[in-house]
Amino acid sequence: MRVDLFDFELPTDRIALRPARPRDAARLLFVPGQGDFADKGVLDLPSLLEPGDVLVFNDTRVIPAQLEGYRGAARIGATLHKRIDLRRWQAFVRNGKRLKAGDLIEFAAAVSAVAEERHADGSWTLAFAGDEPVEVLLDRAGQVPLPPYIAGKRAIDEQDKSDYQTMFAAKDGAVAAPTAALHFTPRLMEALAAREIGHETLTLHVGAGTFLPVKADDTNDHQMHAEWGVISAETAERLNASRARGNRIVAVGTTSLRLLESAADADRVIHPFEGDTAIFITPGYRFKGIDGLVTNFHLPKSTLFMLVSALMGLDRMQAAYAHAIANEYRFYSYGDSSLLLPS
Template identity: 45%
Template sequence: MKTSEFYFDLPEELIAQEPLKDRSSSRLLVADKNTESISHRHFRDIKEYLKAGDCLVINDTRVLPARLHGERVGTGAHIEVLLLVRKSIDTWEVLVRPGKKARPGDKISFGDGRLTAEVLETIEGGNRIIKFYYEGVFENILDELGEMPLPPYITHKLEDKERYQTVYAKHDGSAAAPTAGLHFTPELLKEIEEMGVKIAHVTLHVGLGTFRPVKAEDILDHEMHSEYYVVEEDQAAIMNEARKNGGRIIAVGTTSTRTLESVTDENGVVHAGSGWTKIFIYPGYTFKAVDCMITNFHLPESTLIMLVSALMGKDFIMRVYEEAVKERYRFFSFGDACLFLTK
């Protein structure tokens, strides 16, 4: 299957640069696989498509303000550091720009010395391993000095850091938000629970690889990025009970979907656990856990549009996206949402 089969023309002005003030006022495109029908609603209307016994699965990862601006000690040269993977308490794998100014042994100062770092080594791919030095709590210092690592297609500066977090964000570790969840408000989640819908949490720390384009002509030649997940025993039990009783598993976002499909066996049983997943879902894949999905609109030729094509069928998805462009939906992280129904 060729990458070019997942291309669609997207006008640049449809890429949402800023979030809406009211999270749940985003538009909602509802696509039904069985009838191949498309409806246009608002996100707060999501309740009309849920029913008692269903299980909504959300990703409770929290985005780190992982972009730091510092200067090389001794020269004052500007250096930008982006935290990627925590290796130990104070040691991180990072992306450094410009890389030539960050050689092993070099020291970097952030916030007038509030936080300092030493470059330990250069690793495969050009990333660096650095160790931080500070007084106090690292997360507090990072919150003070760091910026949100917004996707490359968002050029506007984000005024409120919390607007790039879901209202249920809990566990620090992501380099990007699980954006399908940005549409939920505490009030809407409470209303959904009061309907008898169960809400289960998983954690998948989203890496920057989620924005990496598929450059291979044949999608099977693409190597997926690896992301860390956690599924707790009690949350797996909630999902298994819902499935046992005939409820649907509705994943909020591609991150929740990838997590569930990584921990569910061939009998549809979700297993608790933690680890790294590189699961690549594309047309032809048989879903083991997920029945329906809430998600945003994705990049052309991306692994994410391949994932939703696997769930809904490629031809139907391409028609959905054509309709979304025609109806001027807002795309990507701060954009509008889709509800994909298979049952």
Template identity: 50%
Template sequence: MKTSDFHYELPPELIAQLPAAERSASRLLHVGSELRDLRMTQLPDLLRAGDLLVFNDTRVLKARLQGRKDTGGRVEILVERVLGEREMRAQLGVSKTPKPGAFLHVDGEAGRLEVLGRDESFFHLRLEGDGTLHELLERAGRLPLPPYIRHDPDADDAERYQTVFAREPGAVAAPTAGLHFDTPLLAALEHRGVRTATLTLHVGAGTFQPVRVDDLSEHRMHAERYRIGQDLATRIADTRAVGGRIVAVGTTSVRALESAAEADGSLRVGEGETRIFITPGYRFRAVDALVTNFHLPESTLLMLVSAFGGIERMRAAYRHAVEQRYRFFSYGDAMLIEPSA
């Protein structure tokens, strides 16, 4: 398949710049036997008692730092992964690439970062002096809003670009399908008999990288860390036993579940890294339905949902969403995709 097979035209004004007034006030496009225009608050009506919603509980870091090189030149640092209390992998926005042994200065001497080396587009940095990287990020970092959101992050973003169940710090982008869930909606789902569980997948900066080849067989996915707990594995087994469905909330949950799935759909418990690249033709082993946002043209996430929902069905769904003026991307509206018969 070709990257160009996943192109669609999107009017720029449909890219959501702000979240909905309330988390669950978003629209919901139900992709089932037909396309139905609904509201997120109607999701419980589409699910059944015994179904299991699987959320990603990663928490977004204040991963964007502004600093200067030893020479005085400005540098922007986007943390891709924290490697412990004092080291990280990061992308650097800088006019001239620093060499190993150079220092970057963030927040005065409290944020002196040594360049240890480089691996492709990522730099290995180490914090000198007292304190930890998490402390530095909380003190001097900014929320890394996606590049298509054109305003600087503010106090509203600090709340709304995190899910209500975010627990484990480590992501540089939110698992955005989870942004639609709030306490009233979770209560309505519980009243319906729908259960919930969590996993952790730390979304990396590579999620925003474009596919730079047209032949998909030549694309190499970025690696992301994930963790599957025993509680989730048990809940999935129990759900299967009573005929319930596994409903992944977001493509990050899909990637973690499918990376840990055995041939029979059971899960391997533990931590790992995944470079799974899901394209049409992939056989899903762990996921029965998917709640997701609308994704960028020619992105790996659009390829994943096309693999799940079918290429032609998703083309029709996206055409419909554009015609009906749905809001797109991270702060946009949602879909519930059920596999075609």
């Protein structure tokens, strides 16, 4: 499909630079498969779901994966996006044309890495010096890598360290937050439990590729970056049992959705999963792992807007986004939420 079919105009003042406070005070647009849209709040979510439904959250934790340093006199910025092994990460590098294989990059706080190999997409393999775990080095020298549409408008600060983590964050490895879950609070989880709505967790370490624009003119020419994820056998078994009882599986965020779809077979059975996924979902895709989605509002011409258009239909999502813009919903990572339930 043509990428420009997924374009829309978004006023810049609709981009949220801070989250709602409290988190569950954000607005929520209910988008059913048919019928009118409904302007709600995140705290209305329990009433929009049915007893027995299961929400699936991503329990990845954002690491301070953005580093600033020098190769000689040349300033270098690196955003780690995928672990290769204990000491090596693949990274998108700003000013990477100044690097050649074997160059030493010196970051802050006595952290350094060798640029080992340049990849076809322009990223580099960085091998970190020393014996300390790379996570320790990042805690010392790195910053939380906020999306460019936020970081380009204001400075990253201490508040972002907590704002950009979900209440489920437990397993280090993400470069970007699974932002749909930023709206969830203990108060909301208690209300969901009281309505007998269950929840499960999986892990998908979101990479910096999630921020990259689609540069191709046709979706067939776009290549997704791989991300590592895991669904345990116990989680898969419980999800399959829930679906067998006639209940719905509702992914919280496109990251959870993409991993569930990677693990599901043609018979809609979810299998245990551990490894990389580079699944790219566009209109025409047949969903196997999920029955609904809680998600924020995404960028024009992004792979995530393509995904929600695959779930609900392109015309339906263009109309939903037009409604959200006209009614002053807040967009992107720190913005408002939506509940998408196809017929």
